[in-house]
Amino acid sequence: MKKIIHFTGMQSFKFGSLERYFLHLIQQCSDEGYKTILQYETMPSSQSYLDELKKSGAEVMVFPTYGNPWRMFINCLSCLREIKANIVHTHFTGRNAKLVIPIIARMCGTRRIICMVHNKPPYQKKNIARFAYNLYHHVLPVSKSVESSLLTGGVKPDILNAHYLGLFGEKVRSKEDRVLFRKKFSIPGEAVVLICISFDAPFKGVDILVEAFQILYSKHKNIYLLSVGVDVGESRLPALATELGISDRVRWAGIVDEGWKTLSAADIYVQPSRSEEGLPLAIMEAMAMKLPIVCTNISGNVEAVADGKNGLICKPTKEDLAAAIEKMILRPDSWREMGEAGKGRFLELFDGKKSVEDLIGRYYL
Template structure:
C-alpha cells in the first residue's frame, strides 16, 4: 500500500512528529509512505528517516490565497500522477482538501483520511470549524472528545474513526535509561521530581503558558514546606519561559525549579522524573507528551482537558484536575510525592495502558481500518496488514 502523507507544515512538536511515527510503523509492515509539505523544522528529520519529502511551498497555511492554492493543487496533481498512491492521509483539513482536489483533476478518486488533532476553540472563530464537514473522506479523531466535537459540527458518525495518538515503545523503555545519571546531570539527585515537557507557548494576556508550567510552579510552591525534597523539571523553551522564571523567584521556589531548555532526548528527560504533570490551560486534545510519560512508567496529573480523562479510570494511572485549579493540582501532587508505592503502582498501570491501547502498532491497526473504511480495497491492505482485515 502506498500512502501519500500531506501536511501544511512539519513542526518539531506533537502534530508534526506523529506523522513520522505512523509512517515508520507502516513502512515496517511493508507499506511505502511519501510526504508532501511546505517544509518546517521537522522536515530534515523525516528525510533523515529515508522518506521521500516533496516540498510544495504553497501548502503553507499563510499562503492560501487563490494563486497559491492553484499552484499547490497543480503541484499535488503532478505528484499524484507520478506516485499513484492508494490513499491520501492528510494531517490537517486544508491539506487533505487540496490533495483530493488535485487527485480528482488528475482523473483519480483516491480514498482519503484526515487526522484531527485539534479544532478551533475560540468563540469568535467557530466559523473555521465548518471545514470539517466539508473535508472529504474519513476523519481520524485522536480521542472520544474530538469525535464528540466533530459530531457537533455536523460530521456524520460513519465518517469518524477514533484512532488516538500512538507511541513507539521501542524508543520509550524505562529500563533502557539510567534516571540517576540524568538526575545527577540536572542537579536533581535525591529529589522527588515532578516534571513536564513542552514549549512555553501562549502569553501573559492569555493567562500564561498554554501548557500550564506556571500552574505547576504555583502548586509546588504551596508544597515546599510539606515536601522540602520536591523539585520541578521543566523541559522546553519559548516566549513565556521568562514569565515562569520570574514567577518561581517571586514565589521563593526558584532553587527547586530546573529549566532544562529545549531537548530532543525525551526518554532521558522523562527518566529523571518521578511524576509527570501536564497542567495545560488550553490547546490540547490528546497530547503525545502524556502517553510518552506513561510509556516510561510515570504516574501523572493533568488538567481535565479533552481526552486526558480517557487515559485513566478512577485514578488508576493518573488523575485529572480542573483547569487552572492550583489547589487541586497541589493536593494530587502532595499525595503522590508522599507515597512511593502509589507512584509505582500508578506508573505500572500507565505503562500497561499504553502497551494495551496506545502503542503505535495498535494505533496503526486502527488507521488501516480507517483506510478500509475510506475505500482502500481489502486486497491492497491485506498485503501488509492482513490481521486488520
C-alpha cells in the same frame, strides 16, 4: 509508484514520538508499495530525524499552509498537481488549507482524502468548519473527546472515527539514567521530581504548572520541577519562575530529541493542559515508563488516565493542580502500583504497531 502526501502543517523542532510515528507509518506504507511525501511549514530542525527520513525513502516538501490564503492555495494546487497522490492526509493545517486541500485533491482524482484532528475544537453547536471536514472521506480524531466535539460541530458521523496514535520501542526507566539525568540537571538524588514534556503554548498550560509549583515550593523542600520541550530562548516561563521565586528548583531541559528519555529522572509526571488537547503523546510516554500521572480533566487526558488507578485528575487551575500533586507526593507507596496500572493501560490502548496497521488497513487500502 503510488504516493501518499501528509500535509502536516507543522514546524518540527525535535525528533519526538510523533516523528517516530511518521517513520513507522512511512515504512509500513512502503511495504504496501507507497512512497510518502511529508509537507512541513519549515524544514525539520532535527538532523537525526531528517537522516531517518532519507533512509526511509520519504521526501520532504517545505511550504507554508498558514498565512496568505492565495499563496497557500497556489502552494497546495502546485503540490497536488505535481505529485498526483493516491492518498492525501492532513494533520495540523490551518482552517483555509483544511478547506482547500480536499477540494483540490478531488479535482486531481485523489482516491482517499483523510483529515486527522489532533486538537479538540471548542464546538458547542454546529460550526461552519463542518463544511470543510465533510469534504474528506475520513475524519480521524485522536481521541473520543475530540470525536464528540466534531459530532457537535456537525461533522457527518459516517466519516468520523476516533483513532488513537501510539508509541514504538521499549521504554524503560533505569537507575543508571535516573542518576545520569539528575546529575546533568543538578537535581539531588533524594529529591521528588515532577516532570512535564510540553512546548509552551496557552492550551498546554505549562504556566499553570509553574504557578502550582510555587504553591508547593515552601511546603515541600525536596521537590523539583523538570520541564522538557520549552524553548528557553523564546518562552517567558523561565522568567515567570524567577518572578515567583522558585527558579532554584525548576530545571529547563529545552527542546531535545527523544525527550521521553528524561522521564527516568522523574517520580511523577504532570500534564497541566488548559484546553484543546487531543491526547498528548507525552502522557503515553509516561504511562509506558510506569510513572504515576497527575493531569487536568481536559479532552483525551481522561481517556488515558483512570482517576485513582494510574493517576490523579483535577481541574485546570493552579490551586487544583497543586492539591492533586501534593496528594500524589504524600502517597509514595502508591506510585509503583499506579505505574504498573498505567503500563497495562498503555499496552491495551496505545500500541504504535497496532495503530499504524489499523490506520493503513482501515483508511488507506
